[in-house]
Amino acid sequence: xxxxxxxxxLLRQLSDRxxxxxxxxxxxxTRAQIATRAGLSKPTVGESVRRLTEAGVxxxxxxxxxxxxxxxxxxxxxxxxxxxLAVSIAPDGVRAEAVDVxxxxxxxxxxxxxxxxTPDRLERVLPEVVARAAAAAPGAVRVAVVSAADPVxxxxxxxxxxxxxxxxxxxxxxxxxxxPLVEGEVVVDNDVNxxxxxxxxxxxxxxxxxxxxxxxxxxxxxxCAVVADGVVLRGARGLxxxxxHLVTTGPDGRAGPFTDVIGALGLREGGSTxxxxxxxxxxxxxxxxxxxxxxTLDALASAVCGVLAALVALTDPAAVVLGGVWGSHPAFLExxxxxxxxxxxxxxxxxxxxxxxxxLAGARQEALRRLREHVVTGSAAR
Amino acid sequence: xxxxxxxxxLLRQLSDRxxxxxxxxxxxxTRAQIATRAGLSKPTVGESVRRLTEAGVxxxxxxxxxxxxxxxxxxxxxxxxxxxLAVSIAPDGVRAEAVDVxxxxxxxxxxxxxxxxTPDRLERVLPEVVARAAAAAPGAVRVAVVSAADPVxxxxxxxxxxxxxxxxxxxxxxxxxxxPLVEGEVVVDNDVNxxxxxxxxxxxxxxxxxxxxxxxxxxxxxxCAVVADGVVLRGARGLxxxxxHLVTTGPDGRAGPFTDVIGALGLREGGSTxxxxxxxxxxxxxxxxxxxxxxTLDALASAVCGVLAALVALTDPAAVVLGGVWGSHPAFLExxxxxxxxxxxxxxxxxxxxxxxxxLAGARQEALRRLREHVVTGSAAR
DNA sequence: TCGATCTCGGCAAGAGTCCTTACTAGGATC
DNA sequence: GATCCTAGTAAGGACTCTTGCCGAGATCGA
Numbered sequence: 001x002x003x004x005x006x007x008x009x010l011l012r013q014l015s016d017r018x019x020x021x022x023x024x025x026x027x028x029x030t031r032a033q034i035a036t037r038a039g040l041s042k043p044t045v046g047e048s049v050r051r052l053t054e055a056g057v058x059x060x061x062x063x064x065x066x067x068x069x070x071x072x073x074x075x076x077x078x079x080x081x082x083x084x085l086a087v088s089i090a091p092d093g094v095r096a097e098a099v100d101v102x103x104x105x106x107x108x109x110x111x112x113x114x115x116x117x118t119p120d121r122l123e124r125v126l127p128e129v130v131a132r133a134a135a136a137a138p139g140a141v142r143v144a145v146v147s148a149a150d151p152v153x154x155x156x157x158x159x160x161x162x163x164x165x166x167x168x169x170x171x172x173x174x175x176x177x178x179x180p181l182v183e184g185e186v187v188v189d190n191d192v193n194x195x196x197x198x199x200x201x202x203x204x205x206x207x208x209x210x211x212x213x214x215x216x217x218x219x220x221x222x223x224c225a226v227v228a229d230g231v232v233l234r235g236a237r238g239l240x241x242x243x244x245h246l247v248t249t250g251p252d253g254r255a256g257p258f259t260d261v262i263g264a265l266g267l268r269e270g271g272s273t274x275x276x277x278x279x280x281x282x283x284x285x286x287x288x289x290x291x292x293x294x295x296t297l298d299a300l301a302s303a304v305c306g307v308l309a310a311l312v313a314l315t316d317p318a319a320v321v322l323g324g325v326w327g328s329h330p331a332f333l334e335x336x337x338x339x340x341x342x343x344x345x346x347x348x349x350x351x352x353x354x355x356x357x358x359x360l361a362g363a364r365q366e367a368l369r370r371l372r373e374h375v376v377t378g379s380a381a382r
Numbered sequence: 383x384x385x386x387x388x389x390x391x392l393l394r395q396l397s398d399r400x401x402x403x404x405x406x407x408x409x410x411x412t413r414a415q416i417a418t419r420a421g422l423s424k425p426t427v428g429e430s431v432r433r434l435t436e437a438g439v440x441x442x443x444x445x446x447x448x449x450x451x452x453x454x455x456x457x458x459x460x461x462x463x464x465x466x467l468a469v470s471i472a473p474d475g476v477r478a479e480a481v482d483v484x485x486x487x488x489x490x491x492x493x494x495x496x497x498x499x500t501p502d503r504l505e506r507v508l509p510e511v512v513a514r515a516a517a518a519a520p521g522a523v524r525v526a527v528v529s530a531a532d533p534v535x536x537x538x539x540x541x542x543x544x545x546x547x548x549x550x551x552x553x554x555x556x557x558x559x560x561x562p563l564v565e566g567e568v569v570v571d572n573d574v575n576x577x578x579x580x581x582x583x584x585x586x587x588x589x590x591x592x593x594x595x596x597x598x599x600x601x602x603x604x605x606c607a608v609v610a611d612g613v614v615l616r617g618a619r620g621l622x623x624x625x626x627h628l629v630t631t632g633p634d635g636r637a638g639p640f641t642d643v644i645g646a647l648g649l650r651e652g653g654s655t656x657x658x659x660x661x662x663x664x665x666x667x668x669x670x671x672x673x674x675x676x677x678t679l680d681a682l683a684s685a686v687c688g689v690l691a692a693l694v695a696l697t698d699p700a701a702v703v704l705g706g707v708w709g710s711h712p713a714f715l716e717x718x719x720x721x722x723x724x725x726x727x728x729x730x731x732x733x734x735x736x737x738x739x740x741x742l743a744g745a746r747q748e749a750l751r752r753l754r755e756h757v758v759t760g761s762a763a764r
Numbered sequence: 765t766c767g768a769t770c771t772c773g774g775c776a777a778g779a780g781t782c783c784t785t786a787c788t789a790g791g792a793t794c
Numbered sequence: 795g796a797t798c799c800t801a802g803t804a805a806g807g808a809c810t811c812t813t814g815c816c817g818a819g820a821t822c823g824a
Contacts, residue, residue, distance in 0.1 A: 003403075005421060006396035008782065008809050014388035015810085021385075032772055039387060041812055046774070068821050069771020163726045212618035226696060228615045228622075235610070235698020236594035245726045246695040247688040248629055248637065255630065255637035255688065257726070306629040306637065310692035313628040314608060316617020344545045344627045344639070390780050390811060397782085414801055423783055428802070451800025452790050769822075776815085786805080793798075 030072030084371035085144040086363040098137035107136035119170040145367040147359040154238025157188035165244040166274035194362030196225035214317040218327030248306025319348040412454030466753035467526040468745040473550040480519035489518035501552040527749040529741040536620030539570035547626040548656035576744030578607035596699040600709030630688025701730040
């Protein structure tokens with residue numbers, strides 16, 4: 001919050017920052033093009049380019065512009081500025097991707113996992129997959145951004161097991177496992193939080209409702225992300241959005257924790273606390289033709305409505321995105337929407353806009369942002 | 383989010399900002415003292431002071447320092463930089479205070495209101511009280527920060543009536559009423575949100591748990607504020623924290639909206655949706671000696687626990703502050719704390735640190751912040 | 765074919781800012 | 795009255811941004 005001290009170094013850094021920012025967006029430009037795009041004068045850009053070239057960040061491609069007028073020298077960023085890794089850890093598999101400063105995915109590696117996953121198997125697979133993606137990428141790995149399908153401790157990045165909640169990925173601490181493979185920081189967050197960030201970016205920077213969004217993820221696990229002013233709420237320990245124990249409406253109108261209600265409806269995987277997706281999808285297939293199925297679905301929907309009531313009451317989102325296999329199922333979404341109509345405070349529901357690996361997409365964004373930040377601070381250091 | 387363009391004006395502004403910042407904190411200093419406190423060189427401060435004196439913001443007091451060595455000329459801010467108003471609108475009365483750039487309360491005005499308050503009476507009283515405080519203050523009113531004991535629409539600043547919730551202050555739109563009396567902006571927010579900001583400031587900038595806090599206000603009205611990363615959640619419409627319809631545990635373990643549960647316990651003011659404070663306090667007086675009272679209190683506490691469960695699940699605060707007449711009552715707090723022990727996810731509870739007009743205190747802080755920002759941007763404009 | 769035009773990159777000048785160093789002025793202390 | 799100490803200012807150096815100008819090279823049009 002402290003304003004920076006006035007100094008000439010500050011101006012220099014700002015110039016370099018602008019020039020790099022333009023080159024991130026468009027990989028090959030002349031000095032004059034950079035000047036107009038950045039809104040700076042030509043000499044300023046020329047000086048900045050000289051500094052950045054000396055620092056080994058920018059180079060002369062050797063190419064020249066055609067067209068009228070004097071040929072411009074085309075500049076670009078040196079190709080070995082490094083990459084950032086986006087890693088997704090889900091119970092069914094691990095995927096790692098490397099992005100370069102322009103946001104291009106330059107390598108990737110995947111490894112499927114047989115269910116149930118054991119922690120020690122993951123501890124072997126995770127570094128192996130990440131190492132594969134890193135090896136295939138051109139340049140050093142500056143940062144890694146990890147998405148995990150379990151609650152994440154904000155301070156340590158370790159996965160946390162909450163009582164009565166399924167521990168899908170299991171006892172794992174990605175930070176120490178990946179730190180040897182990464183030059184800089186290893187950032188870990190929950191998959192739903194990443195998905196919400198991807199959703200937010202997909203909505204555009206100035207979408208209606210601003211940055212006020214909630215993302216309720218209903219799959220084998222239950223999760224939720226709250227976006228306020230464009231930022232995902234993390235909470236003191238990083239456990240914001242872990243809705244398993246939220247008190248909601250159960251069968252027969254009795255109050256109980258969300259996870260217990262799902263258990264009481266007989267929708268848990270045998271003996272575990274995970275949601276039995278197959279059972280829920282089965283009910284949705286049966287639909288209104290089967291009275292018992294419809295009743296169970298209504299009970300499930302009203303439990304979800306209790307969660308929505310809490311979301312609306314506490315965070316007042318412009319819209320709630322219903323994600324996850326059964327959460328985003330049209331028949332279920334419609335069922336919930338009907339019940340929302342009867343709630344004293346309604347809220348808009350919609351399915352997710354990002355459907356392909358939303359958590360990985362969110363992690364990729366953040367990886368890119370951090371990689372660029374790394375390059376900027378690294379080259380504008382002194 | 384865009385970084386500012388590098389320019390010499392930027393440096394100038396930064397210098398002036400630092401100098402003013404120091405003078406806000408300590409009202410009378412010499413150039414040399416400013417230089418050491420701001421971390422700038424003496425000539426830089428000298429130049430900045432020259433500019434600011436020319437702009438009519440800083441002046442030579444005429445006083446000189448004693449002690450050894452050359453006498454220093456003591457500078458201060460000119461006294462007519464204006465004031466900011468902090469206004470509190472509660473059902474029992476309106477209070478307005480003016481603060482100057484140093485954070486001193488320089489004038490105030492109060493007007494009690496007989497219950498029940500009628501909107502048209504408030505529409506007369508509010509501008510009158512504000513005008514009185516403004517008249518008694520030295521200098522023009524730059525901004526006004528208003529606290530209202532009802533939900534506030536984020537876009538318009540108007541008070542909003544939610545179904546089944548008491549409308550304590552009533553249909554009122556402070557912005558158009560006060561705009562004629564104020565040069566700049568009129569900012570309105572809910573009283574609980576202001577109280578939470580005051581609480582946050584009282585905890586110190588780097589308190590344990592960072593800026594993760596929740597403030598549950600239990601009084602005639604029910605309110606809640608969620609602080610994430612030091613910022614109060616407002617929500618899309620500004621209705622974040624309006625917990626009346628949050629689904630919680632009711633009598634006999636049935637699920638229902640918080641406000642309905644209180645109604646079912648017979649704790650509403652006759653015919654209205656407001657909480658009957660006297661009744662609740664009566665129960666708390668009776669205490670454990672009276673079995674029926676104890677049972678009702680336990681039911682009330684478990685309803686509050688449902689709200690806490692939602693708070694913890696969705697926002698994961700480091701601690702929850704229980705405020706309001708009955709919320710902060712030690713006997714009630716202890717009762718809730720006992721039940722929290724049995725919850726799957728516990729949370730620390732504590733009474734508010736700011737007890738004297740917390741909402742007004744929060745509004746005062748913000749009024750000061752905005753006044754200073756106004757002075758800084760105004761004088762460093764060109 | 766040849767000149768006009770256009771564009772890019774670089775240079776020079778001018779203005780402005782910060783910092784360091786050094787100096788002056790004025791009072792208190794001895 | 796000499797000495798010391800401190801505040802404020804002046805001078806010089808180092809830099810940066812901006813404006814304006816010029817030359818180089820290529821295209822376009824007559």
